[in-house]
Amino acid sequence: MARSLDRSVRFTGSSGAVLNMLIVLGLVGAIGWYLSPYSPQPNELLVQAFMANPYLNGLILFVLFVGIMYNLRQAMMVSPAVSWINSFRNSVDPSRTRLPRAPMLITAVSRMLLDADERGGRLSQASTRAILDSVGLRIDEGREIGRYATNLLVFLGLLGTFWGLLQTVNGVSDVIGSLAGTTGGSSSDAVGSLITNLNEPLSGMGTAFSSSLFGLGGSLVLGLLDIQAGQAQNRFYSDLEDWLSGITDTTTSSRKDGGKASRDYSAAELEDTLVRLEQAITQLANAQHEGAGAVQQEIRQLGRTLLEGKAPKGR
Structure with missing residues (x-):
């Protein structure tokens, strides 16, 4: 590049x-x-x-x-x-x-x-x-x-x-169950058992x-x-x-539209295309005008020929 x-x-x-x-x-x-x-x-x-x-x-x-x-x-x-x-x-x-x-x-x-x-x-x-x-x-x-x-x-x-x-x-559920099942013993033993049983719930935390x-x-x-x-x-x-x-080329881009390729023209290309199109239309109009004049001339010539052919011979 x-x-x-x-x-x-x-x-x-x-x-x-x-x-x-x-x-x-x-x-x-x-x-x-x-x-x-x-x-x-x-x-x-x-x-x-x-x-x-x-x-x-x-x-x-x-x-x-x-x-x-x-x-x-x-x-x-x-x-x-x-x-x-x-x-x-x-x-x-x-x-x-x-x-x-x-x-x-x-x-x-x-x-x-x-x-x-x-x-x-x-x-x-x-x-x-x-x-x-x-x-x-x-x-x-x-x-x-x-x-x-x-x-x-x-x-x-x-x-x-x-x-x-x-x-x-x-663990707390087990501790509560163990306390509920304890019926005898001193209060100090119950507190000690409670502290010992709380170790497992605390480890979970x-x-x-x-x-x-x-x-x-x-x-x-x-x-x-x-x-x-x-x-x-x-x-x-x-x-x-x-x-x-x-x-990247930004002047042209190809895209698919019904199987036909289209082209994006720049401003200069578009102006040149319009000028050429205008010239072609002018040439076509001139050609049509010249063709119409030639046809009219042929019709007049044909009319004179027919008139001369129908004229009386004895005159």
Whole structure:
């Protein structure tokens, strides 16, 4: 494609978004370290919360880790796409054989750009719209998985909450039943038994609150990371749209209407067409006028011939 038709657009990579994501993860890690036994002021809060239900809380932390890695990957996918487009714009090889392999995000884009470049023409409006739709669809599909991971953390947190509340209700029911069945013994023994039996209901409350803590906290972290990844991808989409608008042919567009192709004329072409149409109408009118005069002349000649043929011979 001609470089004069290539609008000067600077693509923004994903380095800024990745840096913001790492800052968020650093802040979360600092808070976790401060609440851990290894901080200058040792704290057993997170350890006790995790041990309230290590299996469910471990699953929540695993989903959080997978979601963090996925969001980082989504943000870093923009940089290879930007590098490929810059290589395409700056390439001096007419055959484009030295271009690297296009990343997954812009596979369809690379094929359309290379096909248009081989024809030596600009992109049509239909091709530009197809490129933007393809990139937008891939971005939306990728973000759906990130949103699902965020919602999954909320679900696991609520699941642990109801699980813990169920344990608490069952434990309180057992405590009340044990007190009702106790008929003898001193009051001190009854109080001691009550305190001992309340340990199980309280452990259920620990499960409920700890799973809610990890689930909602993890969803908050993934939500922030998803916003940063989405901003990086949206900036790339906007830059791509701006660049493609500079290499798209806006004078003509092809569309299907009853199997016939139509053409959109510019103002200059329309004016020239009207002038030629006016000249053709004038020539047609002149030809009709000349033809009518010739017909009238022939009729007069035929009338004189008939009159001469009917004249008396003896005169």
